Amino acid sequence: MSARIWIPRRWLSAPRSESELVDLSPDEAREFLSGLGVKESGVGTLIRAVYHLLGLRTYFTTGEKETRAWTIRAGDRAPAAAGVIHSDFERGFIAAETVHFEDLIRLGSFAKSREAGKLRVEGKEYLVKDGDVMEFRFNV
Numbered sequence: 001m002s003a004r005i006w007i008p009r010r011w012l013s014a015p016r017s018e019s020e021l022v023d024l025s026p027d028e029a030r031e032f033l034s035g036l037g038v039k040e041s042g043v044g045t046l047i048r049a050v051y052h053l054l055g056l057r058t059y060f061t062t063g064e065k066e067t068r069a070w071t072i073r074a075g076d077r078a079p080a081a082a083g084v085i086h087s088d089f090e091r092g093f094i095a096a097e098t099v100h101f102e103d104l105i106r107l108g109s110f111a112k113s114r115e116a117g118k119l120r121v122e123g124k125e126y127l128v129k130d131g132d133v134m135e136f137r138f139n140v
Contacts, residue, residue: 017032017042018042018043021033029041055073055075056071056073057073057074057130058070058130059072059131061134061136062104071084076128077126078093078095078126078134078136081134082138088140089136091138093124093136095136096122096135096136097119097120097134097137098120098134100118100132101131102131103118104133
């Protein structure tokens with residue numbers, strides 16, 4: 001089976017623009033891209049498209065010290081996603097507190113997400129969505 005990836009025509013003439021982005025600060029890069037009328041670099045868009053084409057998805061875990069992104073396959077259920085972190089998480093999976101990252105960013109915390117009704121407790125059959133932020137409950 002062959003897969004085709006559509007590449008926008010503007011990317012074919014954009015290598016100079018992409019190379020200029022490397023030397024810019026994040027704020028300057030956003031301003032530069034905005035001036036071109038785009039939200040993200042061509043490389044970022046290509047990476048996102050290929051990642052999705054390969055059937056990969058990202059979910060996050062977060063705490064006081066760090067936030068991590070974890071890669072799973074599209075269609076993975078919550079226990080399999082937990083198993084990416086550690087096999088004990090999958091084996092002893094009970095539930096996952098889940099909120100979409102856009103809601104978490106907008107609301108600012110798990111507590112405020114819970115108050116707004118955006119934090120959910122999901123069970124073993126939950127299909128993890130791209131961009132979920134999850135905290136696992138498990139017992140081994």
